[in-house]
Structure formats: structure tokens, C-alpha cells
Amino acid sequence: MSGYILKRLGLSAAVILTVLLILFSLLRLIPGNPVTIALGPQATPAAIANYSAKMNLDQPVWIQFATYARNVVTGDLGEDIFTGRKVSTIVGEQIGHSLLLMVAAMGWAIVLGIPLGCLAAVRPNTWLDRITGVLSVGTIAIPSFLMAIWALLILSVQLRWLPAMGAGEPGDITDQAIHLILPAFAVGLGWVGYLARMVRASMLEVLGEPFIRSARAFGLMPRSVIFRYALPVAILPTITLIGMGFGGLISSAVFAEIIFARPGVGKLIYDSVQARNFPIVQGAVVVTTALYILVVLLSDLLVSWIDPRVRHIL
Amino acid sequence: MTQITLSRRGFLASSTAFTALALAGNLPTAAQAQAEKVLRLRMDGDIKILDPGYMIGGIEIEAQKQCLPFLAQYKRDGNTIGWEPTYYVTKLEQRDATHIDFELAEGFSWSGGHGALKASDVKFSYERMKGTEWGGYFEVLDRVEVTGERTGTIVLTKPFAPFFLVTLCHGPGAILCEKAVTEAGGRFTTQFPAVCGPYLFNNAPGQAANFLPNPEWTGPKPEFDGVQAKIITQVKATELAYEAGELDCTQIDSDAVARYQAGPPAGSELTKAGELNFMWLGMNTEHPKLQDVRVRRAIQHAVDVDSIIAAAYSNVATKSCGIVCPGLIGHRTATKFYTYDPGEARALLSEAGVSGLKLTLRTLNTQQPMLVAQIIQANLGAIGVTLDVIPLDAGPFWEMGMESAGETWKDLELWTMRFGSVPDPYEASQWFVSSQVGNWNWERWTNPEYDTLVEQGIAESDPEKRNDIYLRLQDIMEETGAYVWLCHEPRYYVHRSGINVNVSPSGQQDYRLFTSI
Numbered sequence: 001m002s003g004y005i006l007k008r009l010g011l012s013a014a015v016i017l018t019v020l021l022i023l024f025s026l027l028r029l030i031p032g033n034p035v036t037i038a039l040g041p042q043a044t045p046a047a048i049a050n051y052s053a054k055m056n057l058d059q060p061v062w063i064q065f066a067t068y069a070r071n072v073v074t075g076d077l078g079e080d081i082f083t084g085r086k087v088s089t090i091v092g093e094q095i096g097h098s099l100l101l102m103v104a105a106m107g108w109a110i111v112l113g114i115p116l117g118c119l120a121a122v123r124p125n126t127w128l129d130r131i132t133g134v135l136s137v138g139t140i141a142i143p144s145f146l147m148a149i150w151a152l153l154i155l156s157v158q159l160r161w162l163p164a165m166g167a168g169e170p171g172d173i174t175d176q177a178i179h180l181i182l183p184a185f186a187v188g189l190g191w192v193g194y195l196a197r198m199v200r201a202s203m204l205e206v207l208g209e210p211f212i213r214s215a216r217a218f219g220l221m222p223r224s225v226i227f228r229y230a231l232p233v234a235i236l237p238t239i240t241l242i243g244m245g246f247g248g249l250i251s252s253a254v255f256a257e258i259i260f261a262r263p264g265v266g267k268l269i270y271d272s273v274q275a276r277n278f279p280i281v282q283g284a285v286v287v288t289t290a291l292y293i294l295v296v297l298l299s300d301l302l303v304s305w306i307d308p309r310v311r312h313i314l
Numbered sequence: 315m316t317q318i319t320l321s322r323r324g325f326l327a328s329s330t331a332f333t334a335l336a337l338a339g340n341l342p343t344a345a346q347a348q349a350e351k352v353l354r355l356r357m358d359g360d361i362k363i364l365d366p367g368y369m370i371g372g373i374e375i376e377a378q379k380q381c382l383p384f385l386a387q388y389k390r391d392g393n394t395i396g397w398e399p400t401y402y403v404t405k406l407e408q409r410d411a412t413h414i415d416f417e418l419a420e421g422f423s424w425s426g427g428h429g430a431l432k433a434s435d436v437k438f439s440y441e442r443m444k445g446t447e448w449g450g451y452f453e454v455l456d457r458v459e460v461t462g463e464r465t466g467t468i469v470l471t472k473p474f475a476p477f478f479l480v481t482l483c484h485g486p487g488a489i490l491c492e493k494a495v496t497e498a499g500g501r502f503t504t505q506f507p508a509v510c511g512p513y514l515f516n517n518a519p520g521q522a523a524n525f526l527p528n529p530e531w532t533g534p535k536p537e538f539d540g541v542q543a544k545i546i547t548q549v550k551a552t553e554l555a556y557e558a559g560e561l562d563c564t565q566i567d568s569d570a571v572a573r574y575q576a577g578p579p580a581g582s583e584l585t586k587a588g589e590l591n592f593m594w595l596g597m598n599t600e601h602p603k604l605q606d607v608r609v610r611r612a613i614q615h616a617v618d619v620d621s622i623i624a625a626a627y628s629n630v631a632t633k634s635c636g637i638v639c640p641g642l643i644g645h646r647t648a649t650k651f652y653t654y655d656p657g658e659a660r661a662l663l664s665e666a667g668v669s670g671l672k673l674t675l676r677t678l679n680t681q682q683p684m685l686v687a688q689i690i691q692a693n694l695g696a697i698g699v700t701l702d703v704i705p706l707d708a709g710p711f712w713e714m715g716m717e718s719a720g721e722t723w724k725d726l727e728l729w730t731m732r733f734g735s736v737p738d739p740y741e742a743s744q745w746f747v748s749s750q751v752g753n754w755n756w757e758r759w760t761n762p763e764y765d766t767l768v769e770q771g772i773a774e775s776d777p778e779k780r781n782d783i784y785l786r787l788q789d790i791m792e793e794t795g796a797y798v799w800l801c802h803e804p805r806y807y808v809h810r811s812g813i814n815v816n817v818s819p820s821g822q823q824d825y826r827l828f829t830s831i
Binding site (some may be wrong): 080082083084085090093094097152153156157160163164165166167170258259260261263264267268270271274276 | 359360362363370503504518519520521522544545546547548551552554555557558559560708709
């Protein structure tokens with residue numbers, strides 16, 4: 001297991017380095033001088049020279065990248081163009097809100113999607129299976145931003161059942177939970193469908209396996225066969241899907257954070273792109289990428305812990 | 315296996331229990347709302363730099379107005395914008411063209427035990443501004459003489475008529491606590507080192523800016539105990555938040571103005587703050603295709619501004635005839651050298667011997683400027699001019715006429731532009747002087763009379779003479795043929811009928827001056 005962990009960690013580091021390189025190159029390809037953007041077109045030559053030196057922009061590009069990569073490794077993501085505050089502090093203030101939204105969205109998708117998938121698999125080709133299928137495909141097909149707008153218009157503006165904007169009063173957990181309902185619903189709905197489809201397909205495959213037939217032949221209770229023997233095996237690809245889906249959740253969260261005016265990394269990136277605040281864009285993307293890789297790593301480790309056979313596949 | 319059943323009786327009992335719980339849960343909130351009168355507003359972004367010397371402007375100025383002292387504030391008299399002393403002063407008088415005497419009111423003190431508000435704070439704040447990014451507003455300031463604990467004189471190097479409106483009433487006129495700012499290292503970002511206003515500032519990044527009651531405040535009590543300014547970047551989202559009952563007042567877009575004028579949300583009213591934006595179609599007079607003034611005149615005659623206002627601004631914007639905005643000295647209500655006349659436009663092109671003309675128009679890639687560009691494209695198409703619209707992101711757009719930012723200025727032909735102003739005509743006019751060619755005068759014409767008039771307008775204190783100066787100055791601009799004036803976009807706010815909003819002409823809300831009926 002430790003060998004597997006080491007290999008996975010090495011692979012994760014390589015992916016992060018590649019992302020850093022691509023991100024660094026892309027930001028330098030965007031038209032417009034970052035110094036002019038930061039200081040405004042009326043900046044004096046002295047101010048431009050000072051700022052260029054401070055941002056390391058007077059160095060060759062490869063040195064700029066090496067310095068940047070070294071700083072990132074040591075946790076220094078640079079400074080906000082406008083306030084001079086540390087990017088790590090600014091991202092740190094926002095990341096919790098995004099994580100909460102993603103966990104809530106995926107949480108309710110898991111709670112609903114996995115049982116739905118199980119039900120559909122246990123009763124294949126029945127009305128329950130068909131309804132689950134239609135609902136799953138329907139929710140997958142609706143973009144999360146559209147779902148967010150509908151939910152907002154109906155549940156907040158028309159019915160006024162739920163708050164429309166913000167993340168709730170800081171320190172008031174109930175208020176924060178209420179403010180989380182709509183965005184989590186909008187972001188998580190598509191995942192109900194994904195998970196239900198995935199669990200159904202896996203369950204059908206596993207339920208046809210010889211060890212399940214043996215379990216049934218030994219007279220085990222149907223519930224026990226499904227939950228103790230079939231589901232733990234069928235859930236493996238779902239765990240991988242959840243891990244891989246974290247990236248998709250981040251992009252859905254961007255929409256939700258903008259539409260519901262929630263704080264979060266997605267909104268931070270959006271606002272920073274608008275303001276051409278590249279250090280924040282860079283820092284926030286690096287942090288979310290690292291988080292994504294961490295989640296994928298954890299899901300892979302979980303799968304390998306449940307099913308030791310996958311440790312040999314890398 | 316246990317089955318979950320729900321009888322009719324059970325359903326009724328559960329519903330009643332849930333309703334009772336919900337009501338019980340709401341009671342404390344309702345009681346609290348009665349006890350504390352909180353005003354809920356919108357901010358369009360996070361507070362970045364509260365320091366008046368280094369701020370971005372806009373929302374930061376809103377925060378400064380609640381927490382820092384000012385000597386003067388805007389006063390609206392019908393459509394005219396003027397100024398009046400704030401409650402921080404007992405005297406604010408222009409002794410002569412270059413001396414302004416002030417006396418601070420007694421009893422105001424800075425938070426955190428930083429002592430009383432003193433004339434030395436005014437001296438520190440204003441003289442400090444000269445060396446900051448907003449130093450242009452204090453270019454004519456020579457010094458502030460402190461004549462007593464609470465008295466002093468602002469000394470200008472030369473007469474500067476707009477000083478009260480554009481400097482003292484605006485964000486750069488904020489007074490800081492010398493002791494606290496010095497202790498903070500001379501600059502600050504997202505927290506005030508000390509406040510002297512009815513509210514304390516509490517920032518929740520990405521969420522809201524909260525203005526809480528200042529327990530040390532001895533001045534007039536504001537109508538609202540607290541203000542919560544929620545950060546909502548998208549203006550459409552803010553309209554939804556208002557309609558969902560989560561805001562008491564918010565700025566809205568032109569299309570929403572038209573919709574709300576036809577039928578506002580229940581219990582709501584609209585208030586127009588001001589129209590301090592001016593929009594125009596610019597032409598590069600040095601470009602080979604546009605060097606002939608007859609070609610530029612043809613374009614002036616070809617553009618149907620009324621259609622632009624109807625289609626892109628839902629008929630809520632005021633037709634523009636110059637750079638000076640409505641409500642200010644020197645505002646023009648008619649153009650002098652052109653009207654919409656496609657026939658005249660074709661005749662001028664023919665006279666200039668121009669046919670098959672192809673031009674480019676650069677514009678911001680957002681919805682409204684794109685709509686404007688498409689209408690202009692159709693208008694010019696009607697006189698035989700082919701127009702390619704080049705949509706640009708904000709970054710390259712705002713530097714395309716800057717000589718310091720590359721070579722794009724040489725290729726510039728037409729563009730749509732929008733400048734914001736302050737409540738005095740001097741600011742709008744200063745961007746078109748000869749020295750601004752290659753900087754902000756992207757039309758690239760020079761006129762010595764214009765340059766002289768700008769200087770005269772700044773120094774002149776007689777309103778009638780100033781009016782004549784700014785009218786003449788705009789005639790010169792129009793005569794170059796380099797401008798098609800488009801419109802002045804108003805800032806509209808929708809708010810609950812029970813609230814009187816106080817918004818500066820440039821759109822900053824002054825929460826402490828909001829009242830309720």
C-alpha cells in the first residue's frame with residue numbers, strides 16, 4: 001500500500017507542476033501588460049519599473065516561472081494587485097465557503113442518488129426503474145446555472161420560501177444552513193442523476209456475479225445481499241466518479257456563487273478576472289487544482305483500500 | 315418490516331407542529347427587526363482600499379462617508395447640484411479665491427482613544443493627498459494653515475472653482491486621524507485605523523460590508539441603527555434580490571428602469587441620482603481614412619442617436635449634446651453642427667469623393683456597447699459605409715488609444731466611449747487638451763483656444779461666465795467632427811417607498827443621510 005501511495009503522490013506532484021506551467025504560460029499570453037493593468041495607464045515610468053521588479057517581470061520568463069513555482073511550494077502565492085494583501089490569505093477567507101457548498105451539494109446528491117440507483121437496479125425494467133431513469137437523465141441534462149436561476153426565481157422571488165443572496169450571517173449556523181439550501185440544490189441536482197445512473201449500472205453488473213448467486217442460494221436475506229455484498233463492490237466506480245466529479249463541482253460552484261452572490265473561490269476568480277487581478281486568479285486556480293488533485297488522490301486511496309487489486313494498476 | 319404510514323390525523327398534527335415551530339423560529343427575528351432598524355443595501359464588489367489616497371473609488375467612498383468626517387457634502391436643489399457644510403463644521407467659508415476658512419464643530423472624537431477631531435487632522439489629510447494616487451484633486455492645494463485647535467484655512471495656489479464640489483464633497487475630501495494613520499504605518503487597506511462617524515465598519519470579505527453603530531458617536535443619530543451592504547456583483551442578481559425582499563435599495567440597469575417605470579414592485583419607488591456619465595462615438599482625426607472633416611461630418615449626420623437611446627438604453631438615458639452632464643454649468647441641450655440627416659451624410663461623402671469606405675469600430679464586448687455598435691453599423695451601412703465592429707475585453711479596450719501601451723492608437727478609427735464625471739464641468743473637459751493627445755484625447759486634435767478655455771473655466775468663479783466658457787469649449791469639440799454625442803446614462807435606484815435615499819450625483823450612497831417616512 002505504501003508503494004502505491006508514494007507513486008500516487010509523485011503523480012499528483014507532477015500534475016500540479018504541469019498545471020502551474022500551463023497556467024503561467026496562459027496568463028502571459030493574455031493581451032495587455034500586467035503592469036499597466038495593475039497601475040493604470042497613467043503610471044509613471046518609475047512606478048512601472050518598481051512594480052516590474054517587485055513582480056519579477058523584469059527577469060527572463062524561465063526565471064519568473066522558477067521563482068513562482070518555488071514560492072508556490074513554500075505557500076507564497078503572491079500579493080493582491082490592489083490591496084497588497086497576501087493571496088493565500090484572501091483565498092483562505094473564501095475557500096471554506098466553496099468547500100461547504102460542494103460538500104453540501106455532493107452530500108445530498110449521494111444521499112438521494114445512491115439509494116435511487118440501488119432501487120432501480122433491484123427492480124430493473126419496472127415503472128420505478130423507468131421513472132428513476134427519466135429523472136436521472138433529466139437532471140443531468142439541465143445545466144446547473146439554469147437550475148440555479150429557476151430555483152431562485154421560483155423559491156425566492158415568487159414564493160419567498162428561501163433566501164436569494166449571500167451565505168447567511170457569520171456565526172449563525174442556522175441562517176448559513178438556510179442560505180445553503182438553494183445553491184446546494186442547484187449544484188447537486190445533476191449529480192443525483194449521475195450517481196443514480198452509475199450505481200444502477202454497477203449494481204446490475206454485480207448482482208449478476210456468481211458470489212451474489214451463491215449468497216442468495218445460501219438463503220441470505222435480500223436486503224443483506226444487496227447492502228452487505230453487492231453495494232460495497234458496486235460503489236467502487238461511484239467513489240472514483242465522486243472524486244473525478246470534484247472538478248465539475250468547482251465549475252458549477254462558480255455559477256452558483258455568482259448567481260446567489262455567495263462568497264467563495266469561484267466568485268473570487270470571476271471577480272478577479274474582471275478586475276485583471278492576475279495574482280489572485282493564479283493563486284485561486286492553483287489552490288483549487290491542488291484541492292481537486294487531493295480529492296482524486298483520496299478517492300483513489302479509498303478505492304484501493306476497499307479493493308486491493310487496484311493497487312497494481314497505475 | 316415496519317411500514318411508514320401517514321394518516322390524515324397524523325398529517326394535520328404534523329403540519330400544525332411544523333407551522334408552530336416555524337412561527338416560533340421567526341418570532342425572535344421579527345422582534346429583533348423591530349428593535350434594530352437595519353438598512354439593507356447592495357455593494358457591487360469587495361472593499362479593497364479604504365485609504366482615500368489609494369482607493370479604487372465607488373464603494374470605498376460610500377464607506378468613507380459613513381465613517382470619516384468631511385467638511386462639505388452634496389446638496390441637490392431641483393436639478394442643480396450644489397454643496398453645503400456638513401455637521402462636522404460650524405464654519406466653511408471662501409474668504410477669497412484662494413482661501414477657505416473652516417471651523418470644526420466641538421465634541422467629535424476619533425475611535426480607539428485617538429482623541430478629538432482637530433484642524434491638524436485636516437492639514438494632515440489634505441496635504442498627504444497631494445502625494446497620493448488621487449493627488450490630482452489637490453493639485454491646487456498649497457497648504458492648510460492651522461490657526462487653532464479646531465480652526466484653519468485651506469490655501470490654494472490659484473483660484474479653483476470646483477474645489478468644493480469635486481474635492482471637499484467627494485471621496486478625496488475625507489479627513490483621517492493623523493495619530494491613528496501614522497501608527498498604522500501611513501497607509502491602510504480594508505480597515506480604518508480610526509473612525510469618527512455614526513458607524514463602525516466591519517468587513518466580511520466576499521459577503522458584506524457591515525456598518526454597526528459607533529458607541530462613541532456624539533453627532534446626529536442616523537435614521538438606521540445599522541447598515542448591511544451585501545456584495546452582489548451582478549446587477550441582474552441585485553434586481554432579483556430586491557424583488558425577493560432582501561434589499562431595501564439598490565441601483566438598477568436601464569432596462570430594469572424601463573420595466574419598473576411601467577410597473578414597479580409593490581411598495582417601491584425609483585430615484586434618479588444623477589447623469590454624470592457621457593457617452594460618445596469617437597473618431598481618430600489623424601487616421602488617413604478620417605482626416606477629411608467632411609467624412610467625419612458625414613458620420614456625425616449618419617448616426618441616429620434617438621434609435622440608440624431607444625434600443626440600447628430603453629429610452630431612459632438623456633440624449634447627449636456634449637461632455638457636460640445634465641444639472642451642471644455648461645450643459646448643452648442641442649448640437650450646433652450636425653443633426654441626424656442621412657441625406658446630408660451621403661452628400662458630404664460624395665463631396666469628399668469617398669466611396670466604398672470601410673471602417674472599424676472598437677467597443678467593449680458587453681451587451682450595451684455591442685448593441686450601440688450594431689445600430690451604428692446599420693446607420694453607416696445606410697450611407698454606404700461598411701463598418702466592422704471589433705469587440706474588446708476591458709483590458710485591451712482601455713489602453714487602445716494610449717501611446718504608452720503599444721501601436722494600436724495608429725489603427726484606431728472609430729470607437730464608442732464612456733467617461734464618468736464629477737459634478738463640475740472642469741473634470742470632463744480636462745481630458746481633451748493638447749497634452750492629452752496619446753493619453754486620453756484619442757481623437758488626437760489640438761486647439762489652443764480649447765486649452766486656454768479649460769484653464770479659464772477652472773479659475774472662473776462667476777457661474778454665468780463659466781457657463782459661456784463650457785458652452786464655447788464644447789462647440790470647439792463638436793466642430794472638429796470627431797464626436798457623435800450619444801447619451802448621459804442616469805443612475806437609478808429602486809427602493810422601498812418608506813425610505814428617502816441619499817445618493818451623490820456620481821452614485822455613491824450616503825447611508826447616514828437616508829431617512830424613513
